[in-house]
């Protein structure tokens with residue numbers, strides 16, 4: 500039986516495999532990486548088959564998942580070289596468009612892009628997908644079904660893929676948690692209490708919005724009594740350019756995606 504083959508055994512591969520194992524995915528998984536230590540660790544942790552030879556790894560694939568950093572993609576595809584086999588390949592590389600992937604590894608390889616979240620480790624990570632021309636309904640379903648094992652899946656047109664990528668990253672949540680925690684420490688809370696307060700502030704608000712049917716602006720009004728402390732915090736943050744700063748961050752992410760695409 501042909502396997503799901505990961506090229507690159509780093510952070511996102513490890514998170515995806517952990518999620519797949521949690522979902523009791525029983526089909527063979529092969530991982531190739533240039534670091535034998537990383538391969539041994541993945542083998543020990545998740546019982547995957549490891550393959551240090553790139554060409555043998557590709558030859559064993561039914562579905563190929565390209566999970567190297569964007570600046571390594573071009574070199575990796577060049578190393579694979581001519582591939583005569585009909586194969587579905589999924590790139591996780593941020594910013595690299597389908598046109599570049601197709602130019603790197605031509606037909607009969609059919610390309611898709613996926614942007615999973617490392618939260619897939621717990622089975623709750625959203626994955627964005629976009630498909631290239633000519634991908635068969637069966638291949639599309641196979642890719643969808645694989646990522647659906649580790650969380651919800653959403654299809655995003657390629658022209659909006661990078662904007663979605665920079666917006667949905669779980670790094671926003673971690674960054675906000677770290678920032679709110681350290682700000683709370685600076686006004687007198689100890690680290691543990693600050694982290695608990697910050698985690699409730701961020702997570703509980705979002706769960707309440709998600710699980711209820713009250714619009715966000717109403718929830719905001721409910722949580723901030725006019726003239727009260729929460730209203731003072733929000734007004735001060737807005738005056739200091741909170742929204743503008745977040746938008747600038749997203750624009751920096753988009754510029755990085757464009758730099759990745761130019762590689």
Ligand SMILES: NC(=O)c1ccc[n+]([C@@H]2O[C@H](COP(=O)([O-])OP(=O)(O)OC[C@H]3O[C@@H](n4cnc5c(N)ncnc54)[C@H](OP(=O)(O)O)[C@@H]3O)[C@@H](O)[C@H]2O)c1
Nearest residue numbers: 507508509510511532533566567568569571575591592593
């Ligand atoms: N981390 C995330 O949360 C996340 C989420 C969604 C998508 N992604 C995307 O997934 C990709 C991988 O990200 P990551 O964070 O998992 O990166 P990573 O931890 O650096 O893992 C990539 C691994 O691939 C290896 N590699 C690179 N080129 C290779 C080659 N030619 N042959 C064999 N191994 C090679 C790297 O080795 P070296 O260190 O020696 O290069 C490294 O061990 C990126 O394109 C990123 O945009 C990441």
